[in-house]
Amino acid sequence: MSGDGATGGLTPHVTEDGVRRTLHLDQGQDATLLHWACHDFTNKGDNYIAIITSVNVKFSKGGSEQQVSYVVKIKQVKDSGSTSDFDDMVFIKEGKFYTEIMPLINAELVNVGMTPLRVPCCLHSEWDEKQNELFLEDLQPLGFKLHDRKKVMSTAHAVLVLQELARLHAASFIVLSKTPQEDLIHKFKFLSWEMFNYSEKTKKAFDALISGSLLTASELAGAVDREDMKEWFRALSPRGPELLAEQMSGGSAFDVISHGDCWVNNLMFRSGFVFVPMSSLHGIT
Template sequence: MESDREVLRPSEITKERVEAALKADKGSEAKMVSFAVQELTKAGENFVTFVVRVNVKFSSENGDDVVSYAVKYDPRRCKAVKDFILACFHKELVFYQNIVHDIQAQLHEIGLKPLRVPKCFYTSLEEHREVIFLEDISKKGFKKSEFEDGLDVAHTTLILEELARLHAASYLLKAKIPDLAEKYPVLNLDWVTYADSARRNTQGLFGNIMDSASKLLRHIGGREVAVAWLEENKTRAAEIIEHELRREPPFDVLCHGDCWNNNVLFRYTDKGVPVEVILLDLQIVRLASLATDLNYVLHTSLEGHTRRENFTSFLAIYYERFTQVLSAGGSAVPFSLEDLTQEYRNHLVYGLIMCLMSVVFSLDWQEDASYSEGGAEFQDQRNKILIRAMADKPQIRDKFLFLIDEMIENGIMV
């Protein structure tokens, strides 16, 4: 839900920066008359940065007009993981400044439509004044899905097809740019590499998440094998994340990295049928197995029964669109649908851990809380809060238990 309420103008959003974005968008002849800042997202969204709408009145040779931009700023707002978020902000900035142009050029060269992401008109990495001005796609009729408990088949299909286009275009790019991370070193920044303290912080974050999950399971009762797995593996959480994000041909591609239902918008027909998706928040874009993106979206954004009942068709839909892009580029698909299915299963642990994170954060997200630090007493208190919260959120409890049962059935938690 959006808001029309004006807000205090952040120091990052200056007249000079708005003018620069306007001219990049509308041409050098466009002259800004005035601008105002208003809320764009509701409370609880956009954990890592602030996002506002900047409305601009301007004049040009065609007369007076208005335009709006979605502006991201203050990557330090989430103090608990500040260094990681700063790295992510840098990655997203480089994606919009450079990487996306390589992807779009590749798709254009083979006669396909551009990747569906917002246009970017201005960026700055000036310390303590970082900012990204993006196209305000809500003005084109894009909005969030109204499914609070999980996406349906139609919405998921659109996401999978667009992920396949991103992945396949980056695969084709290898003929020209064998290693995107060599050209864009920022892609090497990830959970265990973004700073000297990255491994310790990542271990703290995901170790605590796995500890909380085990305590939730103990409270619910049953599933002792899953409790034991979580207790045994929580001390090696960072190692697991690093292993899951390893690059192994032929599946290593440019991944979105954070593709879930909060980071996509849809355009609908008058009858409410979703017909187009646009990918947002490419702040964890990385080179990794395409199966990490698939596991991420299917485990964080769907109800368990939707994922189970449509799993085969979901991978077939993704594979078909991936194949179409490679065929247009004159390249053979380097793996079969069966290979893709196995690769997906090989990364189920990644889907598990990312879904556990979404469950824990959905139960108790506090912007200033340190999820990677704190002693045993702090963690115990937090776990008690999570247990109480789950009692009030049965849909999250169901999602959590379905996930655990799925991992037991697939031989992950043994």
């Protein structure tokens, strides 16, 4: 049995223990790992929070050799050997969504005769803060592809995405309404984490991001001679972070779990179907 490192320029750090655990969870404890190798399928700049690669796995089971592949999201590590608070927050939220929230949402969908959420199968039974590798079902062998982000998305594609988000919102509303508020805080504390409340570092980054974005908008408005909009964005900049934080805080009768990063690079399509990997997650919004 052997394993190889990355074949491309992303140099992901997939561990053999992680591959073996995933194989056993997916194929059963009687599956024997024979060989595995990383296969990069993304390009530099495609992803921000995590390195994304895949692993091709050869294994034996029932006297025959078989193959399977998994997508792996790996938390980025700085040169100092540490990770950023923001990356830590997003990685924990994503892993816990798959392992703790998604089963509850899918149960509500199935209960009313609908199919489970169209997200990749997560190959983890639990998730904790120390985990840096997230193994997911590889949708590529099923014919799913990323939409070219340089091309306009068709109305049909957009409708598929909106329909899936609506199912997420509706089912999560039911889950939240059935869960007492104190249980939500105790069991699913991660749902309330955002950049503005996770740590001092993430709050400073949030303030700079929102204020800076509004100042950029002000400059763009000035470039097209919209002095009124230029001044409006400039005046809003100091209060922008506070106003947005208020809107993102929970407590309303319309609270739902939302995706948080639903842009084209986080969507995969096949004719008539869409898969929406939960690459980022806003808790209650």
